Amino acid sequence: MNDFTFQCSTKIVFGRGAERCVGEETARFSKNILLHYGGGSIKRSGLYDRVMASLAGQGIHVTELGGVEPNPRLDLVYRGIELCREKNIDFILAVGGGSVIDSAKAIALGVKYPGDVWELFAETGTVGEVLPTGNILTIPASGTEAGNGTVVKNMALGLKRNVNDQKLRPQFTILNPELTLSLSPLQTACGVSDMLSHVLERYFAPEKNVEYTDRLCEATMKTIIHNGLRAVRDPGDCNARAELMWCGTVAHNDFLQTGRTPDFASHKIDHEVNAVCDCTHGASIAVLFLAWCRYVYTKHIDKFAQFAVRVFDAEMNFENPAETAREGIARLERFYHDLGLSTRLRDLGVEKSDFATIAKNCKTFAGDKVGNLEKISRDDMLDILEIAY
Structure with a gap:
């Protein structure tokens, strides 16, 4: 057996209806957040409304960025970075599957980074300050909801790359198995x-x-x-x-x-x-x-x-x-x-x-x-x- 140091700092909230506590969990970190998600499924299911109600109950200002695709795209990450800088956002809440959470982490990597965030994926830059993130998982698969990594796809270069760093572990993940029944x-x-x-x-x-x-x-x-x-x-x-x-x-x-x-x-x-x-x-x-x-x-x-x-x-x-x-x-x-x-x-x-x-x-x-x-x-x-x- 190798020597090791194990640290998983992500708070895990597991259970039916657990997403209703997202406002309380998020408010511990910020009142000005980016809500990141994929397509329209969270709105059709009613999850979006429950999340927004919980956030509003804690007086949290929300800027939205949807449109995450499977194998999350670097172009959307750039848009998220610009939004966070423009609106002084200091926390990112991801609601969706692994691609949404990875995209949120990539944005969190880039907001404070002085160069092009892709440099971190290309290993020509060094990870510095990372915005905190939290998430509500809707597709159990990638494990990124409590993991220390993120993966994005650079369409221009035809490459898919990852970054791993302990700073990327989300502050919390909310796991409600009922949210996966429609898969x-x-x-x-x-x-x-x-x-x-x-x-x-x-x-x-x-x-x-x-x-x-x-x-x-x-x-x-x-x-x-x-x-x-x-x-x-x-x-x-x-x-x-x-x-x-x-x-x-x-x-x-x-x-x-x-x-x-x-x-x-x-x-x-x-x-x-x-x-x-x-x-x-x-x-x-x-x-x-x-x-x-x-x-x-x-x-x-x-x-x-x-x-x-x-x-x-x-x-x-x-x-x-x-x-x-x-x-x-x-x-x-x-x-x-x-x-x-x-x-x-x-x-x-x-x-x-x-x-x-x-x-x-x-x-x-x-x-x-x-x-x-x-x-x-x-x-x-x-x-x-x-x-x-």
């Missing part, structure tokens, strides 16, 4: 895939003696798998929705990576897949992670066999553990199919002609590679993309 089976499935991928990226770590977090990861994955299928088959199952909402937050607030080094090679590749074809991250990460598994498992048979036995209840073949490892990967693929997701890139609009661009644009770590369980080069990426196709 379609596909939206639910993509969210399930996304949160599961965050646990998988931490589970397949190079450290050997991390039994406690192994067991925590396994429990979280089993809970996601069980309740993911329940929610897809019965969208009105609020108990399943509640389990998923809490799992999605814990999956990505760094608790499950204490003492270990997460991999995230699949995520790095998938960011550039999203940049090229603009597909939903939850759909494409399922494809990329399966391909990565098939590419690396032969060097880590014991861990993949453990995954098969502990997460999918496969029978251990002690004479041929590689067979057990392959069975775990096969059961993961069947789970994605049961959710209604494709496990091939060609079904998501990605072409083989895109592979070179994806690999070239992939943000690498030191040594021109990504990943920690295995160091994945750009040539490896091309092989993984070929498997995924």
Whole structure:
């Protein structure tokens, strides 16, 4: 187990009707805020009215900025930064899914930054003062509601990049599982895939003696798998929705990576897949992670066999553990199919002609590679993309 420092300062308010306390929570930080959201769904559902009433009850002045799209755009981030500077806004409230919250965090990064906020994503600048944020989550998936990162897409450059910094953790997140009851089976499935991928990226770590977090990861994955299928088959199952909402937050607030080094090679590749074809991250990460598994498992048979036995209840073949490892990967693929997701890139609009661009644009770590369980080069990426196709 590695030495570690764990800090998750985000206050979590969980429960039915929890959004009604948003005015009280926000008033602890500001009376002049930016309300950031996506399309019209929060207005059609009545959530917008409840939020505005709660904010008005605390005498909070609200400037609105809607229009966030999946794979949040840098152009809208620039607009948000300008608004905050013009109106002396010092707090951002995001109401929506992961893209809305990531967009809000990116705006918060840029308001006090003296240069172009993209410099922080390009790693040519240094994070300084960050505006505080809070959020009401409507789509459990990305885990950014209590996480320390943000991801945005630069349409002009065709790149999707992230920034991670403890200053980006929201001051509070409000989690009401009832707000997710209207999600379609596909939206639910993509969210399930996304949160599961965050646990998988931490589970397949190079450290050997991390039994406690192994067991925590396994429990979280089993809970996601069980309740993911329940929610897809019965969208009105609020108990399943509640389990998923809490799992999605814990999956990505760094608790499950204490003492270990997460991999995230699949995520790095998938960011550039999203940049090229603009597909939903939850759909494409399922494809990329399966391909990565098939590419690396032969060097880590014991861990993949453990995954098969502990997460999918496969029978251990002690004479041929590689067979057990392959069975775990096969059961993961069947789970994605049961959710209604494709496990091939060609079904998501990605072409083989895109592979070179994806690999070239992939943000690498030191040594021109990504990943920690295995160091994945750009040539490896091309092989993984070929498997995924």
